[in-house]
Amino acid sequence: MEFEVENIEGDGRRAAFVVRGATPAFVNGVRRAMLADVPTMAIDTVDVYENTSVIFDEVLSLRLGLVPLTTDLEGYELPEECSCEGEGCTGCEVSVLLDVEAEDEDTTVYSGDLEVEDPEIEPAQDGIPIIDLKPDQAVVLEATARLGRGRDHAKNQGATAAAYKHLYRAVEDGGGGEDVLRGYVETLDGDVVDMSEYDGRVSEAFDDDVGFETVDDAFVFEVESDGSYEAEQMVSEAALSLSERAEELADTIAT
Amino acid sequence: MMVPVRCFTCGKPVAAEYEEYVERVDEGEDEEEVLDDLDVDRYCCRRMLVSHQELVDTVAPYQ
Numbered sequence: 001m002e003f004e005v006e007n008i009e010g011d012g013r014r015a016a017f018v019v020r021g022a023t024p025a026f027v028n029g030v031r032r033a034m035l036a037d038v039p040t041m042a043i044d045t046v047d048v049y050e051n052t053s054v055i056f057d058e059v060l061s062l063r064l065g066l067v068p069l070t071t072d073l074e075g076y077e078l079p080e081e082c083s084c085e086g087e088g089c090t091g092c093e094v095s096v097l098l099d100v101e102a103e104d105e106d107t108t109v110y111s112g113d114l115e116v117e118d119p120e121i122e123p124a125q126d127g128i129p130i131i132d133l134k135p136d137q138a139v140v141l142e143a144t145a146r147l148g149r150g151r152d153h154a155k156n157q158g159a160t161a162a163a164y165k166h167l168y169r170a171v172e173d174g175g176g177g178e179d180v181l182r183g184y185v186e187t188l189d190g191d192v193v194d195m196s197e198y199d200g201r202v203s204e205a206f207d208d209d210v211g212f213e214t215v216d217d218a219f220v221f222e223v224e225s226d227g228s229y230e231a232e233q234m235v236s237e238a239a240l241s242l243s244e245r246a247e248e249l250a251d252t253i254a255t
Numbered sequence: 256m257m258v259p260v261r262c263f264t265c266g267k268p269v270a271a272e273y274e275e276y277v278e279r280v281d282e283g284e285d286e287e288e289v290l291d292d293l294d295v296d297r298y299c300c301r302r303m304l305v306s307h308q309e310l311v312d313t314v315a316p317y318q
Contacts, residue, residue: 054256054311054314054315055256055257055311059256063257063260066260066261066268067260067268068268111271124268125268125271126271127271127274128260128268128270128271129257129258129270129271129273129274130257131257132257132311132312134315154261154266155261157266160261160262160265160266160267160268161265161267161297224267226261226266226267226268227268
């Protein structure tokens, strides 16, 4: 299948682009791959050595797991695909340390206090509050981060928003009809404009007699990542995982 | 207890914005403007911050 992709905008965690010449089934496959298939790094097991705070160990562990970590797919394998067969080795897991003591004043522990052994992996945001400590309370723990997929746990869902819709196209002599349009619209010249620049008002962006129709094989994608990947990388990983699965299916049928 | 790390519905990490949100709202800024400014766009994420009640200080004496 051949199709074109044109970028509209993208700045790190967000991206918007138009896919032309694709089918709804295919773009939906990409969307679902972004949500469920692209692996992300997240804390998976926690050994708590000391926790004198008011938060239970289990709650603390859940909060640690939900912190997005930057993901390095080159350096790590999924535990079930690793040569150690899921036992745990440096090829599929990395250790994370947390050691904070509130001496004589209230202290908040942030995701930035996590010390990851591998400098390639770090919390995507430093300012996530993990736990509040009162004077003389302390947390000391060692955690293990692994790759995982969104279909197994929500913490591994790298895309916080992945949505697409048909591209709208302006047509001449359409007789108006629409007052307000949201999202991206293709103009008569073939450019794609963001209607939020006009506050959605059609009369400001187009001539009076312009009408609109959907383009059957063009889709506007809007993607937002949780920080474990740049949005752009997330889309390519999703497409890659889709093609790998298609090859796997073809191989299975052939044998 | 503590602010949820991610939005329950979409998974966007929202906890990091909570302290700034509370500080700015306490200074008298409009909640809607603060949330827009912090790029918390969807209403699922907005309710995470708007409806959160910090309870650690209330519970702490009973530990």
